[in-house]
Amino acid sequence: MGRNQISRRRLLGAAAAAAALPALNACGGDIDPQPETGAPSGGSGGKEKITIFAFLGNRLADMPKAFAQDYMSRHPNVQIDIYEDSNAVGYPKILAAKQTTPDKPLVNMGFFNSQISAQGDLDGTWNTLDYAALSNAASVSDTFRRPNSNGIGIGADQIGIVYNTKNITTAPTTWADLWSDAHKGKVTLFDYWWQVVFMAAKLNGGSLENMEPGWQIWKAKAGNIRTLVTANPEWQQVLSNGTADITSCWNGTGLQFKADGAPVDYVVPAEGAIAVPVYLQTVQGNTPNQQEICVDIVNEMLSPKWCQMWAETAVQTPANSSVSLPGDLAGLPGFRAENVAKLISVDWATVAKQNTAWRARWDSDVKANI
Amino acid sequence: MAARSEARTGMSDRNRPLTIAVLGLGLAYLVAPLVFVVVNSFNDSSYGGWPPPGFSLRWYERLADQDGFLSAALVSLVVAALAALGAVLAGTAAAVSITRFRYPGRRLIESLLLAPLIVPKVAIGLGAFILFLQAGFYGRDGALVALHLVLLLPFAVNIVGGALVRIPPVYEQAARDLGAGPVRAFASATLPQLRRSLLAAYLLCFMISFDEVDATVFVVAPDQVTLPVSMYQYLQKYQDPTLAALSTVLIGATFALVAVVLATAGASATAGLQGGKGRTR
Amino acid sequence: MTDATARLRAGTPRYLLVLPALVPLALVFVGSLVRLADLGLRPFRDGRIGTGVTTDNLRRFAEDPYTWRVLGDTVLLGVVCALVTVVIAYPMALALHRLRSGALRALALFLIFSPLLTSVVVRAYGWNVLLGDGGVINQTLREIGLIDSPLRIMYEFPAVVIAMVHVLLPFAIFPLLGVIAQVPRSALEAAYDLGAGRRQVFWRVTFPLTRHGVVLTWQLCFALTISAFATPALLGGGRVQVLSGLVYTNVGAVDWPMAAVQSYALLVLTLLLVGAVNLAFRITGRHSR
Numbered sequence: 001m002g003r004n005q006i007s008r009r010r011l012l013g014a015a016a017a018a019a020a021l022p023a024l025n026a027c028g029g030d031i032d033p034q035p036e037t038g039a040p041s042g043g044s045g046g047k048e049k050i051t052i053f054a055f056l057g058n059r060l061a062d063m064p065k066a067f068a069q070d071y072m073s074r075h076p077n078v079q080i081d082i083y084e085d086s087n088a089v090g091y092p093k094i095l096a097a098k099q100t101t102p103d104k105p106l107v108n109m110g111f112f113n114s115q116i117s118a119q120g121d122l123d124g125t126w127n128t129l130d131y132a133a134l135s136n137a138a139s140v141s142d143t144f145r146r147p148n149s150n151g152i153g154i155g156a157d158q159i160g161i162v163y164n165t166k167n168i169t170t171a172p173t174t175w176a177d178l179w180s181d182a183h184k185g186k187v188t189l190f191d192y193w194w195q196v197v198f199m200a201a202k203l204n205g206g207s208l209e210n211m212e213p214g215w216q217i218w219k220a221k222a223g224n225i226r227t228l229v230t231a232n233p234e235w236q237q238v239l240s241n242g243t244a245d246i247t248s249c250w251n252g253t254g255l256q257f258k259a260d261g262a263p264v265d266y267v268v269p270a271e272g273a274i275a276v277p278v279y280l281q282t283v284q285g286n287t288p289n290q291q292e293i294c295v296d297i298v299n300e301m302l303s304p305k306w307c308q309m310w311a312e313t314a315v316q317t318p319a320n321s322s323v324s325l326p327g328d329l330a331g332l333p334g335f336r337a338e339n340v341a342k343l344i345s346v347d348w349a350t351v352a353k354q355n356t357a358w359r360a361r362w363d364s365d366v367k368a369n370i
Numbered sequence: 371m372a373a374r375s376e377a378r379t380g381m382s383d384r385n386r387p388l389t390i391a392v393l394g395l396g397l398a399y400l401v402a403p404l405v406f407v408v409v410n411s412f413n414d415s416s417y418g419g420w421p422p423p424g425f426s427l428r429w430y431e432r433l434a435d436q437d438g439f440l441s442a443a444l445v446s447l448v449v450a451a452l453a454a455l456g457a458v459l460a461g462t463a464a465a466v467s468i469t470r471f472r473y474p475g476r477r478l479i480e481s482l483l484l485a486p487l488i489v490p491k492v493a494i495g496l497g498a499f500i501l502f503l504q505a506g507f508y509g510r511d512g513a514l515v516a517l518h519l520v521l522l523l524p525f526a527v528n529i530v531g532g533a534l535v536r537i538p539p540v541y542e543q544a545a546r547d548l549g550a551g552p553v554r555a556f557a558s559a560t561l562p563q564l565r566r567s568l569l570a571a572y573l574l575c576f577m578i579s580f581d582e583v584d585a586t587v588f589v590v591a592p593d594q595v596t597l598p599v600s601m602y603q604y605l606q607k608y609q610d611p612t613l614a615a616l617s618t619v620l621i622g623a624t625f626a627l628v629a630v631v632l633a634t635a636g637a638s639a640t641a642g643l644q645g646g647k648g649r650t651r
Numbered sequence: 652m653t654d655a656t657a658r659l660r661a662g663t664p665r666y667l668l669v670l671p672a673l674v675p676l677a678l679v680f681v682g683s684l685v686r687l688a689d690l691g692l693r694p695f696r697d698g699r700i701g702t703g704v705t706t707d708n709l710r711r712f713a714e715d716p717y718t719w720r721v722l723g724d725t726v727l728l729g730v731v732c733a734l735v736t737v738v739i740a741y742p743m744a745l746a747l748h749r750l751r752s753g754a755l756r757a758l759a760l761f762l763i764f765s766p767l768l769t770s771v772v773v774r775a776y777g778w779n780v781l782l783g784d785g786g787v788i789n790q791t792l793r794e795i796g797l798i799d800s801p802l803r804i805m806y807e808f809p810a811v812v813i814a815m816v817h818v819l820l821p822f823a824i825f826p827l828l829g830v831i832a833q834v835p836r837s838a839l840e841a842a843y844d845l846g847a848g849r850r851q852v853f854w855r856v857t858f859p860l861t862r863h864g865v866v867l868t869w870q871l872c873f874a875l876t877i878s879a880f881a882t883p884a885l886l887g888g889g890r891v892q893v894l895s896g897l898v899y900t901n902v903g904a905v906d907w908p909m910a911a912v913q914s915y916a917l918l919v920l921t922l923l924l925v926g927a928v929n930l931a932f933r934i935t936g937r938h939s940r
Contacts, residue, residue, distance in 0.1 A: 056606045056607060060607075082592075083592040085603070086606050089903070091903075092496070092902055092907075093588065095905060096496070096503065097508075099500075100500055100504045119905060122697065122698050122699040123699055123700075123905070192900065225889070227805075227806040230885060231885065233418075233772060233776070234772070234775065234779075234885060236417050236609045237776065238779075240417055240419060241419070241420060241779070241785055242784060243785070243805070243806075257417065260416035260609060260610065261415060261416045261417055261419070262416075262419075353697045355904060356695070356698060356904065363892070364715075364717040367717075367889050367890075367892060368720060370888075386749065388746075389749045389750060392742045392745075392746040393746040393747060393750065393759055396742070396820070399739070400762055400766060400820060402777070402781060403777030403778050403780075403781060404774075404777060406776070406780040406781060407774070456675075463671050463672065464669045464673070466668055467665050468669070483676065486676075487875070488917070488918060490878040490880070490895040490914050490917055491878065493683075493687055493898055493911070493914035494683050496687070496907065496910070497682070497684060498679060500690075501682045516679050517679055519675055520675050520680045523672055523675075523676060528826065529826075529829070532826070533829070574821075577764055577821075578767070580767070584881070601770045601773075602772075614773060614776070617769040617770070620768045621769070624764075624768060628758075631757075632753070632757050
């Protein structure tokens with residue numbers, strides 16, 4: 001009877017032992033970082049190794065990969081590695097590396113969205129760039145420059161509305177459609193999609209600094225949400241199989257769903273879409289030599305050739321104003337002049353600071369009521 | 371009398387209908403979602419539209435074009451093989467210690483060995499990532515194996531320990547009395563009876579390691595992705611049924627492996643998965 | 652041979668044998684938990700992790716009413732999933748134990764393991780096709796006229812239970828098989844020889860002798876459920892929130908101090924519940940004796 005595999009008391013003990021571990025912290029002490037062994041930053045006749053962080057997404061790594069091949073062929077002393085990961089996993093790793101081994105960053109530079117760029121400002125993750133020293137920055141407008149000079153934009157995605165064209169015959173025209181009774185139980189959103197709260201606030205006298213009107217609306221209309229999704233395939237599936245008819249989504253992602261054959265389309269609401277620039281950032285902890293190469297790479301990526309490739313593969317508005325988009329892209333709703341003029345800019349520093357509080361509100365006001 | 375009880379304890383050669391029915395229902399439940407995955411792998415629709423508008427093999431062609439999966443599968447196989455081996459070896463030694471001896475601290479050790487079961491894997495992953503960075507261990511293949519080994523230990527200790535308590539130490543004692551050293555006594559008297567449980571523990575550990583993604587995703591360096599991690603990353607990029615094709619290939623390959631093992635080693639090879647039946651008297 | 656070496660031979664092996672397991676455990680697992688505890692005591696303000704030591708995170712955790720709701724949901728999900736798993740796994744293990752054909756047994760074991768061969772997102776696709784609003788089950792029910800509007804199974808509590816139990820089954824069937832195999836055949840034979848029927852033998856002999864294993868398996872499944880985040884996230888549609896899901900989002904959102912506190916909260920939760928079950932088991936065990 002008593003000789004079963006693990007006894008119940010053992011399992012209890014296991015939990016107790018693990019729970020007691022914080023106490024060890026006091027006497028444990030830190031493990032000292034070991035001296036660098038075989039440091040990648042060679043210099044002793046070896047190649048300089050640069051790691052570029054790239055978005056994990058449909059064709060988002062195409063440009064960095066093609067660029068790396070081209071750059072390495074012209075600079076034999078530089079080796080470029082591309083590190084593709086999602087923002088949710090990639091940035092925490094970069095930050096953890098910065099905090100534990102500050103002189104050995106996980107990546108030397110990379111592509112980061114607006115929110116992560118602002119988060120990085122708070123964490124001191126980025127190096128400042130001297131815009132005057134970047135020859136190609138001259139054709140990059142102010143909307144793609146950052147007040148603190150941490151990084152520079154290469155393109156901009158946008159967030160609007162994606163809907164099921166089979167189940168909704170007249171295309172949605174306003175952000176308010178998302179919280180209208182017409183779509184009760186037929187809305188899907190990515191988890192923690194504060195953008196719809198922001199738009200609800202904005203349309204009802206609030207702002208990024210005063211989200212209260214938005215929270216009130218979504219608290220009352222949480223029943224509109226059929227499901228919150230946490231992965232792109234799931235998003236596409238619920239939008240195409242009739243589970244949900246409408247969502248707020250990236251332009252690039254929505255068009256990708258459409259290209260796969262899903263019965264969906266992207267529209268820009270009358271109030272405008274939310275602009276989400278993508279920034280090239282160089283990372284603190286780079287050696288002077290690495291930083292010099294990174295700045296050179298940033299400058300070359302901003303050139304019309306590479307900036308255009310980025311815009312086309314990522315389906316984004318190019319930062320370099322001398323890039324002209326091919327016709328099939330320029331005709332899309334997101335790129336029409338009247339819609340570009342309406343793009344809504346967001347103060348991402350506020351977003352990064354409020355992120356924790358907003359997630360808590362999302363939990364208690366939205367999630368708790370769906 | 372004996373024959374009667376033989377029959378009624380279910381030890382006859384006949385499979386009772388109830389047995390088959392219960393098992394059939396349970397297995398149907400296990401297989402149900404996988405049937406759709408397998409069918410979807412032949413779905414002509416790029417986003418897995420259901421019912422499939424047509425059937426094609428293009429996701430298998432696409433799978434063959436992805437060079438990342440093969441290397442990731444190799445990494446996973448090596449990591450799973452080593453981690454499971456390490457976990458079974460270390461777990462067996464630990465199981466012998468805690469089941470065959472009485473000493474102070476034994477229960478604490480037993481508890482500690484089971485603790486990795488309880489902490490969320492994401493949290494272990496983040497903690498381990500920071501730890502490996504500090505120790506200059508990040509990105510080494512050993513780091514991945516070590517993490518998996520620790521996550522597998524509870525399962526190995528559990529299964530092997532469970533078998534050990536059923537094997538009376540008298541045989542080992544007898545071998546010692548006949549002059550064998552402790553290692554030889556264990557190897558000649560206990561190990562043969564433990565064989566099946568060791569196989570079971572190894573298989574379970576291998577499968578768990580091969581499937582582990584929650585903690586691994588934090589610890590891997592860009593050039594050492596495992597198969598589940600690369601599947602996870604593929605899903606962030608594309609939504610097409612290529613992963614359904616990959617899953618189908620994995621299921622098919624495993625099935626073929628099981629069939630081959632059965633054909634060569636005979637059914638007794640899987641008897642160990644029964645928890646060492648036959649030694650229960 | 653001196654006294655000292657004699658003592659060494661007699662005493663050391665028992666400790667030495669644990670070392671191969673304890674050393675990696677101490678280095679990797681305990682090390683990770685210590686790093687985590689360190690993070691849990693760091694301040695987190697305005698979206699960044701500060702330096703110094705604080706108990707702010709504990710307060711943040713305890714004062715958030717939503718956390719307590721999630722805690723409740725987590726416990727409920729853990730209790731229900733573990734219960735359903737054991738109820739399904741036990742007869743399956745028993746049937747598997749009684750299965751005479753080696754080939755059939757191998758096939759069954761292969762099928763039991765097959766869920767582990769697919770990624771959780773791929774499995775979620777299958778569940779959606781089966782359980783979704785326009786899924787196979789709802790369409791069938793509608794065609795035979797049993798329902799007018801689709802049953803909401805997907806993205807609700809039932810879907811999470813169905814999918815969780817599915818992945819828990821291999822982990823439950825295994826230990827139960829071992830426990831059932833431990834029931835001495837002589838006990839069964841004796842019961843039959845004394846004229847007991849099948850049903851009586853099961854409830855009077857087999858089940859009591861495996862009861863502790865059932866409780867243990869339940870506890871194991873409970874622990875595995877409450878530390879899973881992907882399945883509740885993918886099939887719960889935001890309605891089923893579990894603590895480990897919050898840990899995952901907090902890791903991504905750089906609120907590591909909170910993620911650490913929540914991880915330890917999960918530990919304490921398991922500790923309390925497993926302890927409570929042990930206590931209840933001991934009390935009822937005393938009564939039945």
